[in-house]
Amino acid sequence: MLIFLISCGNTNKKSTPKQEKPMAEKQVNVPDFNADSAYRFVADQLAFGPRVPKSQAHKKCGDYLETSLKKYTPHVIRQEFQTRLADKKIVTGYNFIASFKPQSKKRILLCAHWDSRPFADKEKDASKHKMPIDGANDGASGVGVLLEIARQLSQQEAEMGIDIIFFDVEDSGSYGSNDSWALGSLHWSKNPHTPNYRARYGILLDMVGVADPHFAYESTSNFYAPDILNKVWKAAAELGYHKYFVDEKTGGIYDDHVPVNENMGIPTIDIIHYDKETASGFFPHWHTLGDNLESIDKNTLKIVGKTLLSVIYQEK
Numbered sequence: 492m493l494i495f496l497i498s499c500g501n502t503n504k505k506s507t508p509k510q511e512k513p514m515a516e517k518q519v520n521v522p523d524f525n526a527d528s529a530y531r532f533v534a535d536q537l538a539f540g541p542r543v544p545k546s547q548a549h550k551k552c553g554d555y556l557e558t559s560l561k562k563y564t565p566h567v568i569r570q571e572f573q574t575r576l577a578d579k580k581i582v583t584g585y586n587f588i589a590s591f592k593p594q595s596k597k598r599i600l601l602c603a604h605w606d607s608r609p610f611a612d613k614e615k616d617a618s619k620h621k622m623p624i625d626g627a628n629d630g631a632s633g634v635g636v637l638l639e640i641a642r643q644l645s646q647q648e649a650e651m652g653i654d655i656i657f658f659d660v661e662d663s664g665s666y667g668s669n670d671s672w673a674l675g676s677l678h679w680s681k682n683p684h685t686p687n688y689r690a691r692y693g694i695l696l697d698m699v700g701v702a703d704p705h706f707a708y709e710s711t712s713n714f715y716a717p718d719i720l721n722k723v724w725k726a727a728a729e730l731g732y733h734k735y736f737v738d739e740k741t742g743g744i745y746d747d748h749v750p751v752n753e754n755m756g757i758p759t760i761d762i763i764h765y766d767k768e769t770a771s772g773f774f775p776h777w778h779t780l781g782d783n784l785e786s787i788d789k790n791t792l793k794i795v796g797k798t799l800l801s802v803i804y805q806e807k
Contacts, residue, residue, distance in 0.1 A: 524796035526789040533635035541623035544582040563645035566590040577665035584659035595652030600693035603633025604661030613778035632700030676747035680754035693759030702788035711743035716758030
């Protein structure tokens with residue numbers, strides 16, 4: 492009996508803990524990019540005429556950009572500044588900054604320049620060198636993509652805080668003189684709209700509208716922000732855009748991302764079309780009168796815009 496009690500008395504067996512199923516990773520709903528809308532934003536800018544500092548077209552387009560951004564967020568700043576051009580003339584410039592979730596400390600910076608070049612100095616006909624250009628691809632394309640992204644952000648909030656900046660007085664420089672270019676970016680990098688402004692990284696768009704684009708690893712971007720290049724190129728490849736975002740290194744250029752990297756310390760890349768067939772490395776109509784609406788391809792706007800939406804909406 493004693494043996495029986497000992498053997499049967501302890502009926503509490505250790506229960507095997509249930510294996511908890513791993514939580515399914517939350518699916519991120521990335522909004523679709525509307526290329527027709529982006530194209531319209533490009534066309535709207537060009538309708539004012541060349542956006543040359545001190546011109547009426549420049550003033551009217553600046554008002555349009557500010558009004559457009561305010562449709563998508565109340566947090567819009569017009570940053571006015573004065574700067575000296577390569578010819579020593581003083582002009583007033585305007586950077587436009589739109590913020591989404593301004594309370595968030597986790598931020599991404601997206602930017603493009605909105606002014607157009609005062610001189611068509613790459614025209615074969617020298618008599619046209621002093622004519623201002625429309626700057627459809629060189630400026631307006633990046634702004635058009637970012638305005639559409641702003642519209643999407645107003646409809647579906649991203650997890651990250653997003654700042655969109657349109658830099659002014661980028662394209663009035665003199666060849667061979669780096670300090671005469673990207674003057675709006677230079678000003679903002681020394682006078683950010685928010686004291687001690689920080690972003691996890693930045694993405695600059697420049698010349699992102701021509702058909703069959705070729706986006707390579709621009710070496711200044713690769714020097715300052717190789718991880719961000721890899722992140723964006725990987726997102727593009729996952730969308731099937733590896734044909735356009737290519738694994739190729741090119742020379743460095745002085746663009747709006749340089750002051751942001753050097754003065755702000757924000758790792759920032761430049762998504763910019765590279766053309767092997769031209770002496771400049773830029774698209775054939777660069778700094779000519781041919782940089783008009785006809786040079787803009789809706790499919791390219793979608794390629795770039797969809798890639799950016801994928802990046803920013805999947806960032807945590």
